[in-house]
């Protein structure tokens with residue numbers, strides 16, 4: 001059997017951005033391949049309830065992603081279980097090389113490779129993921145009404161998360177390994193003046209404690225070496241995100257943190273014919289619905305571009 005190697009459009013990544021782009025591209029009759037990567041379904045496959053995706057009052061993250069996949073496949077999206085290791089955007093059609101040694105070419109590309117939350121790597125963190133441990137306050141804060149939670153970090157995201165969580169939780173600890181915050185002055189002021197937030201300085205978490213869900217955390221003061229515990233119900237890690245763009249370095253314009261730079265109000269990147277959608281270009285919103293929204297934009301941008309160049 002000969003395997004098809006050229007497509008009008010290749011979508012890299014299978015999160016909400018990728019599947020939405022796939023649905024729109026196939027409904028526009030574009031010959032499209034999706035390369036799904038090592039996390040089919042993306043970040044939502046590691047969470048439990050999702051309560052803010054319109055149309056679903058409550059749905060498990062993995063189930064939502066199965067539905068998105070079925071939806072895209074219903075319109076004939078071809079999905080390849082492989083991971084992109086290299087792209088050549090200096091030639092056209094663009095070249096895409098995978099981990100399993102395949103080589104594809106495409107007239108247009110949509111990059112939807114997402115971003116990965118940075119984690120602490122301490123005992124209990126992985127075990128209680130979705131059971132009190134979270135990397136997303138806006139996603140999971142609602143589940144901690146009148147509870148005690150802890151945010152780890154000292155940057156803008158940590159301050160924003162801590163402030164946001166005070167809408168739900170009765171108390172929010174912020175644990176920071178230094179005695180000064182990295183966050184902008186305005187964000188610091190808001191958090192420092194919030195009566196529900198208590199800062200624990202010069203301290204790092206060493207273990208998340210619990211039985212079936214988070215019940216507490218073991219902490220260490222890095223100045224004195226003192227080990228102590230706090231009772232908490234939720235543990236929010238806010239030490240940053242890393243966009244999955246390693247394979248694009250030197251090929252596409254990225255910002256200082258590695259996010260793909262897109263032209264204002266569009267998904268156009270610095271290379272004509274290459275579009276970007278989802279968390280890989282978004283360090284502000286990072287939600288499934290915004291990722292899906294920009295996946296839709298990328299497919300429409302790609303379709304118009306392919307039409308204009310007579311490459312559809």
Ligand SMILES: Cc1cc2nc3c(=O)[nH]c(=O)nc-3n(C[C@H](O)[C@H](O)[C@H](O)COP(=O)(O)OP(=O)(O)OC[C@H]3O[C@@H](n4cnc5c(N)ncnc54)[C@H](O)[C@@H]3O)c2cc1C
Nearest residue numbers: 013014015017037039042043084114139278279286287288
């Ligand atoms: C624990 C947790 C809970 C969350 N809860 C919510 C919530 O309740 N509501 C909400 O709106 N948002 C939530 N989010 C955020 C939401 O998951 C993300 O905003 C959304 O998934 C981003 O979608 P995306 O398509 O841009 O990327 P992702 O979902 O990150 O998907 C990226 C895709 O790219 C693929 N990929 C990466 N590198 C390569 C490569 N080199 N080659 C091929 N493929 C590649 C991966 O396999 C993956 O399929 C949560 C996030 C986390 C971590």
